[in-house]
Every structure is written in structure tokens, then in C-alpha cells.
Amino acid sequence: MTGRPAGTELDTRGPTLSVTTAPADPAGGDAVTATTVLTNDCPFPLRDAVLYLIDPGATTATRTFALGDLRPGAKVSRSWRTRMPAGVAGEVSFTAHVVFDVSGHSADCARSAKTFTIPYEAGGVREPYLTHATTDDAKYGQYGTQLVIWSGGRDLSGGTDEKGSVYVPGAAAESCVVQVKAISLTGSDNPLAKYGLAMANDLTAPEAGGYAVLTMSKQYGLEFVTDSDGDGRLDTWAGGGASYHPAWLRLVRSGATYTAYATSNALKWEKIGTATVPSASATGDAGVVASAVNLNYPGTTVQAVFDHFTVEAT
Secondary structure: OOOOOOOOOOOOOOOEEEEEEEOOOOOOOOEEEEEEEEEOOOOOOEEEEEEEEEOOOOOOOOEEEEEEEEOOOOEEEEEEEEEOOOOOOEEEEEEEEEEEEEEOOEEEEEEEEEEEEEOOOOOEOOOOOEEEEOOOOOEEEEEOOEEEEEEOOOOEEEOEEOOEEEEEEEEEOOEEEEEEEEEEEEOOOOOOOEEEEEEEOOOOOHHHOOOEEEEEEOOOOEEEEEOOOOOOOEOEEEEEOOOOOOEEEEEEEEOOEEEEEEEOOOOOOEEEEEEEOOOOOOOEEEEEEEEOOOOOOOOOOEEEEEEEEEEEEO
16 A cells, blocks of 8 residues: 555555456457446545446446545445457456545555456458468468467478468568567467567568568577578577567668567567668568477467557658
8 A cells, every 4th residue: 555544553455356247258249247346455444436447458447436435344336237349359358446545645546357368269360461371271360459370380490481471561661660569479389489570572472582580489589580692581690588478579670771679568678689681672561470380399380469560660
């Protein structure tokens, strides 16, 4: 707690907040009744309490209740009728957030959520996205701002280029920033499986030049690989370190110079490396890629989930 009325004993307890839903495991598009219960377990009143209720996918409160002052031991319950967003997948939550005054000059809050998982299913992508695969088992899905790739593939480096791709043709200007949040990589125990960003003059034909890839592997950290001579083979390398998921990945292009960055929080970016790709044309394709790197794990397919893919000219 951030403050207490004078004379009260130090107590680490705070208000208890819970969220339940009916049905307990709703699917996309279902009608849902969500209920939150707030109990003041503090040894002092909560002044001017306000309860904010947030539906899955919402960025601001979808319901707001002014609760006034809540004495110690007080319990209040609020329910709201809503509907799950259609086309939602992954981890989604109904969230309750209460804000209150502890004394005349300090405030505090508590938060709780009912979180459940809806499986991703392959259903293709929408404009402006296109897909391309150099492995036979690639599939794709799109859920709002999220892009999903299911892909096998023996490797994505050197002379082997087996991957699934979702990309925007002609999006990478001569001076641009390409960025994505790489959320999760599942489906294989292979520590070398990878997912991330790619740019090329033509991502369906890397031998056309301008090829550069920045990926996060499942366990062995980052890889920034580029094609130095325009033959479509990724022959330069920078990276390493420990893997983290989710990871924000960024490729910055300035003419034929590509610079790779990564961060775990989208605030403090780490420079991974800079490389010259002489074969880069005036504009190219940009997208996200995934490979199971299953040369030593035959038959495996990874599920790679991305969010907030952007391409911005600079």
C-alpha cells in the first residue's frame, strides 16, 4: 500500500478482487456474464473507490462503477453482460481494476483478471498481407493485429532457406523501420527454432537481392543474418545471448545498410549489428518469418505468434 491513516498498524493485506465468467471458458463471439467481487481486507476504509471493468481486447474501461467509501470487511459485487470479440485467440482476459484513496493524500489500487486461452486456428491472412513458403507444411492465421505462422523447415541460414512468411510487398522503402513484437514460439523442443523479421527485394525470391533476417531463437538468442553478395544465401551473422519471449525486434534500413535492434520491453533497445547488403533495391518486401529448424528434429512444426507488425518510412 502507498499510505495508511495515522495510528493504524502496518498491514500488508490489501483489498481482495476476483473475476469470474459464465460460461467459464467462452469462445470468440460468445455472450458472457462477467462478475467481479471486491472485499476490503484492509484494517482501514477505502475512500472514493472506483471500479473499472475491462473486456478482452479493450484498451480502456468498458464499465465504470463509483463505489464510494468501503469500510473494513465490506464486500461488493458487480456483474456486466458483454460479448467476446469475434476472431480472438491466444490468452485473453476479463479484468477488474479498483482505484481508491488510502488517506487524504495518498492513493492505491488493486487488479485482478480472469484469463483463459483460445487456440489459434489457421485461416489465412487479409490484405495487405501475402504469404509464401519454402516448406510444404506452412499455414497462416490473422487475429486482429496478431499474425500466426505454422511452419516446418530444416533451417533458415546459410545455404538453407526453409520457412513460412507473411509479408507486405513493396513496403520497405529505401529508408524505413520494420518492427514487430514476437510473442511466442511453440510446438517444438528444438532450441534452434526461430521466428522474426525479414526484408528482401522480393521475399518470394531472395536471390533477387536485398535479403536480411532478424530472428529470436527458442533458446539460443538472437540471429541477425544478411546476404552480402546477392545470391540469396544468408552469409553474415551477428547475435547470440539468451532468448526471451516476447521480444520486440526492429530492422532499420538506410539504403544498403541494415541495422538490427531488439528489446524485451520496447523501451531500451539493444543494437545487435549493422551490415551492408549491396544488392538492396529502392523498395522491397517486409514481413515476418518462422522456421522449425527441424533438420535434427524431423517432422516438427512450430507455431509463431507476432503482434504489432509495422513498416514506417523515415
